[in-house]
Amino acid sequence: MATTRQQTNTAFVRSLMEHSKYGALAQLFVLDALDKWSELVAKAEPAAVNTPLINGHAWVGVATEIQEKLKARMG
Numbered sequence: 001m002a003t004t005r006q007q008t009n010t011a012f013v014r015s016l017m018e019h020s021k022y023g024a025l026a027q028l029f030v031l032d033a034l035d036k037w038s039e040l041v042a043k044a045e046p047a048a049v050n051t052p053l054i055n056g057h058a059w060v061g062v063a064t065e066i067q068e069k070l071k072a073r074m075g
Contacts, residue, residue, distance in 0.1 A: 031070070038066040
């Protein structure tokens with residue numbers, strides 16, 4: 001989907017999920033990607049994912065939070 005104005009990250013993800021030629025399969029893909037990536041990061045040592053831009057403890061923390069929310073939603 002081409003756009004001439006900058007979208008927020010939230011709007012961009014929403015667009016990915018709502019305007020795919022593959023329909024609702026795009027929603028499943030995004031949720032699956034969130035699940036797999038957050039699971040990987042949640043298991044990491046914070047020092048291993050620490051960068052000058054992102055604090056490793058916060059990165060692992062947000063991954064853990066996303067995992068908890070996904071598990072609560074999907075069982």
